Amino acid sequence: EADIYQTPRYLVIGTGKKITLECSQTMGHDKMYWYQQDPGMELHLIHYSYGVNSTEKGDLSSESTVSRIRTEHFPLTLESARPSHTSQYLCASTGLSLGGELFFGEGSRLTVL
């Protein structure tokens, strides 16, 4: 079934650990995005990608990095997690250049102790 998948759904880790949040979509979409959202609160754009080998930073300063080696895969990495990184991370994708519906994954809820 065409969808966008995120793993892990929940993660609890200690300060200083390196983590990677995975995001994959089976819809063949070029445009992919990462948003940070505390539950029920504002969606902050942290990274986006136009296509393979293209990544851009969003408006919210983030210590995370992303890569886009394959169309369907857009992982987000934190080299050294801190308690301030505790949040929910939502991945999304769209197939249109402008004005296309954004399809969201179910999110990865990260807690850093």
Place this chain on the structure above:
Amino acid sequence: GENVEQHPSTLSVQEGDSAVIKCTYSDSASNYFPWYKQELGKRPQLIIDIRSNVGEKKDQRIAVTLNKTAKHFSLHITETQPEDSAVYFCAAQGGSSYKLIFGSGTRLLVRP
């Protein structure tokens, strides 16, 4: 860059009443304005959108209006029902950017 402001942050209405949520944007080049609904614990989902060449769009109980001159757009929900209770986000996109910038969200509560 684009900045989207959304009001009110919370809205409580009686079932059957109408609800209106308003957003303003800063980038005059923006030309696409979607609205997303996020139920508790769920992912945001598109409910309606409007493009800059249209002033109003309606889909059953939901409508969106756009005033490009004033750079604001609004979501109107008529005959509200308890299942309309959720957080609603407006967003703006346009120019040459693929970035979709969201407003801060409105928590709508429909009282039975």
